[in-house]
Amino acid sequence: MRPPSAVNGRRPRGLNARLVMVGVALILAWGGVGYRLVVVQGTRAEEYAARGREQRLHREILAAARGTIFDGEGRELALTVDSVTVYANPREVTDPQVEARYLASLTGQEPARIEELLTSEGTFVYVARQMDPADGARVRAAALPGIYTLDEPRRVYPAGWLTGQVVGFVQPDSNAGLEGLELYYDAALAGTPGRLEVERDPWGRTIPQGEFSVIPAEPGSDLVLTLRTSIQFAAVGALRSGLERTGARAGSVVVLDPRTGAVLAMANLPGFDPADRSSLLPEQVRNRAVTDLFEPGSTQKLITVAAALEAGLVTPGTVLEIPQRLQILDTVFEDFTEHTDRLTVTEIVAQSSNLGTILLGEMLGAQRLHEYMVAFGQGRQTRIDFPGEAPGVLRPPEDWCVTTCVAGTSIGYHVSVTALQMAVAYSVIANDGVWVRPHLVAEVVDGMGGRAPTAPPQKRVVSAETARQIRLMLAAVVDEGTGARAAVEGYRVGGKTGTTRKYLSESGEYSEEDVVASFIGMAPIDDPRVVVAVVLDSPREDASGGKGAAPVFAAVALAALHQLGVPPDAP
Amino acid sequence: MTAPARSLPFPGAAPLRVVVGGARQAPRVGAWGLLAVVVLAAFFLLIYSRVSLDRSAFVLQEVHREMAAEEERYWRLRLTVAELQAPERIVAQAREMGLAYPAAVETIEVPGVGVSGRGAEDRWADLKALLGAQP
Numbered sequence: 001m002r003p004p005s006a007v008n009g010r011r012p013r014g015l016n017a018r019l020v021m022v023g024v025a026l027i028l029a030w031g032g033v034g035y036r037l038v039v040v041q042g043t044r045a046e047e048y049a050a051r052g053r054e055q056r057l058h059r060e061i062l063a064a065a066r067g068t069i070f071d072g073e074g075r076e077l078a079l080t081v082d083s084v085t086v087y088a089n090p091r092e093v094t095d096p097q098v099e100a101r102y103l104a105s106l107t108g109q110e111p112a113r114i115e116e117l118l119t120s121e122g123t124f125v126y127v128a129r130q131m132d133p134a135d136g137a138r139v140r141a142a143a144l145p146g147i148y149t150l151d152e153p154r155r156v157y158p159a160g161w162l163t164g165q166v167v168g169f170v171q172p173d174s175n176a177g178l179e180g181l182e183l184y185y186d187a188a189l190a191g192t193p194g195r196l197e198v199e200r201d202p203w204g205r206t207i208p209q210g211e212f213s214v215i216p217a218e219p220g221s222d223l224v225l226t227l228r229t230s231i232q233f234a235a236v237g238a239l240r241s242g243l244e245r246t247g248a249r250a251g252s253v254v255v256l257d258p259r260t261g262a263v264l265a266m267a268n269l270p271g272f273d274p275a276d277r278s279s280l281l282p283e284q285v286r287n288r289a290v291t292d293l294f295e296p297g298s299t300q301k302l303i304t305v306a307a308a309l310e311a312g313l314v315t316p317g318t319v320l321e322i323p324q325r326l327q328i329l330d331t332v333f334e335d336f337t338e339h340t341d342r343l344t345v346t347e348i349v350a351q352s353s354n355l356g357t358i359l360l361g362e363m364l365g366a367q368r369l370h371e372y373m374v375a376f377g378q379g380r381q382t383r384i385d386f387p388g389e390a391p392g393v394l395r396p397p398e399d400w401c402v403t404t405c406v407a408g409t410s411i412g413y414h415v416s417v418t419a420l421q422m423a424v425a426y427s428v429i430a431n432d433g434v435w436v437r438p439h440l441v442a443e444v445v446d447g448m449g450g451r452a453p454t455a456p457p458q459k460r461v462v463s464a465e466t467a468r469q470i471r472l473m474l475a476a477v478v479d480e481g482t483g484a485r486a487a488v489e490g491y492r493v494g495g496k497t498g499t500t501r502k503y504l505s506e507s508g509e510y511s512e513e514d515v516v517a518s519f520i521g522m523a524p525i526d527d528p529r530v531v532v533a534v535v536l537d538s539p540r541e542d543a544s545g546g547k548g549a550a551p552v553f554a555a556v557a558l559a560a561l562h563q564l565g566v567p568p569d570a571p
Numbered sequence: 572m573t574a575p576a577r578s579l580p581f582p583g584a585a586p587l588r589v590v591v592g593g594a595r596q597a598p599r600v601g602a603w604g605l606l607a608v609v610v611l612a613a614f615f616l617l618i619y620s621r622v623s624l625d626r627s628a629f630v631l632q633e634v635h636r637e638m639a640a641e642e643e644r645y646w647r648l649r650l651t652v653a654e655l656q657a658p659e660r661i662v663a664q665a666r667e668m669g670l671a672y673p674a675a676v677e678t679i680e681v682p683g684v685g686v687s688g689r690g691a692e693d694r695w696a697d698l699k700a701l702l703g704a705q706p
Contacts, residue, residue, distance in 0.1 A: 158653035208628035
């Protein structure tokens with residue numbers, strides 16, 4: 001008997017069809033696999049290889065370490081340390097109450113505030129910015145659901161409020177300079193970020209002998225300032241005492257080394273601590289010594305007298321007929337100190353005679369007076385290495401009125417200056433007639449240790465002899481004139497007082513109550529090592545340069561001379 | 572059986588001969604074994620070197636981590652030193668300790684001090700002795 005499937009030696013028709021179908025299916029399947037193989041290994045091989053590589057490859061921007069800012073005594077005024085920022089994805093937080101309580105214990109915040117953050121809408125919220133790394137490590141180790149950490153560099157300012165307005169501060173997120181020297185030297189301090197490419201496994205571990213390339217970050221340059229913390233401390237302390245004593249609204253002190261133009265101290269009050277900027281007001285941030293303008297008043301007389309001496313119009317001993325009072329149109333000029341009808345040029349300065357100085361100004365004429373004012377640095381920026389410097393106000397002589405402008409300008413009206421500009425003008429006299437550009441940075445030290453010292457430009461303004469004569473006159477101001485309170489024990493000092501009614505820009509008139517009291521001087525007078533400018537805004541008590549500002553000068557000058565190791569020169 | 576040697580038409584050439592059923596040579600087991608050992612050793616050496624490299628890479632990574640931690644510590648210490656040097660803190664501490672700035676400063680003049688040249692060191696020694704005797 002034959003099997004049913006092999007009738008007459010033939011396979012049943014249905015079986016053949018099934019075999020064919022299976023065969024075709026197999027061919028199609030293998031064909032598909034083959035096609036896919038060709039696609040994966042052939043035509044799109046590079047694309048898939050690149051995709052795999054991308055999954056393994058970890059790219060990282062290597063942040064460049066921001067440069068440190070040192071003072072002239074080698075103390076750090078700004079440096080960068082590591083910190084940890086804690087952030088959360090509220091949608092992933094499973095138990096906000098418990099997590100908030102734990103985070104509060106580490107961050108020092110209120111648990112309720114953190115809980116509020118953890119239950120907020122959205123997928124990202126900062127819990128604590130720039131924490132101490134040890135606390136950050138604890139948060140990381142706790143591995144709370146929805147809580148993440150991020151390593152961030154943090155800029156710190158160990159000197160705090162002492163140098164806040166000069167050093168400035170950075171933007172916390174980007175570490176980019178926002179104010180002060182941090183802003184001015186941002187490019188040098190920031191450095192150049194590097195780049196790292198490394199292959200990592202799914203657990204984030206580096207694959208040994210995998211792809212690895214690194215372009216190291218170039219660290220930012222360090223800045224070495226001319227500022228000396230010890231002198232700065234004395235300046236801030238003396239200014240604070242001055243403000244408390246006089247009730248002044250604000251004040252500035254600038255201490256310069258007249259030989260080099262180095263700024264040894266630059267203090268402003270009210271100030272601020274860069275570490276606490278939560279309730280900062282613009283008037284606290286501003287470096288008033290560089291940005292705020294005032295009419296110099298009698299301190300301007302130095303320039304008028306120096307110009308008259310340099311032009312050969314008078315000598316220190318020249319006697320001039322000086323009235324007590326002078327009226328030009330409806331403006332009355334008068335001297336506040338009673339004097340004889342005849343004064344020498346030295347006495348004009350010592351007694352701060354407005355009329356005598358006006359006479360010298362008239363002898364010079366508008367054109368020549370203007371030329372000397374420009375040469376002493378008025379009406380233009382000193383170009384100190386600090387952002388936002390005000391150029392001051394000095395109109396061209398052709399715009400001066402023919403009546404009172406020369407007279408007013410001679411005694412420090414119709415012209416506006418900064419405290420720094422006046423300190424630089426007095427430095428010309430202290431430095432034997434040579435103007436030196438002021439600067440705050442002594443040298444820039446790059447990441448490789450290369451040093452680039454600042455070489456400030458210089459130019460002669462008046463002769464050394466004129467400068468010497470003016471210094472003797474300034475000494476007379478302290479010895480027998482209006483600046484007696486500026487005397488410094490053990491040293492011969494010289495300077496000039498200034499008291500000007502405050503110009504109110506809103507009303508366009510001079511205030512009846514508010515004055516600007518100033519004293520600018522130098523010590524020791526025979527060979528000045530420091531020039532100190534003190535400006536008090538709107539003092540209520542001792543509201544004059546001689547009473548309000550001169551004692552501040554004395555305190556600052558004494559501290560500066562001690563710190564610089566200058567031996568006493570007075571008997 | 573050995574076929575008779577035929578001389579080739581080249582002068583001086585050695586005559587060829589055909590050897591039938593010559594003695595069979597023993598296989599060179601020693602040489603093959605040596606080759607296998609060398610290959611195996613090379614293979615293990617390669618594996619060992621790669622493992623060593625991998626281990627070194629991990630060690631290097633650890634060293635980098637430690638370096639970063641030490642650097643972080645260094646900056647922290649610098650910050651601490653800077654904070655300790657802050658004049659405001661020093662003055663506050665000095666006041667707490669009862670120190671005060673002298674009301675009057677007395678200047679001591681020592682002849683010759685500050686003048687360079689011969690005997691300068693002796694003069695400094697005199698000054699130091701003088702200062703050392705001060706209360």
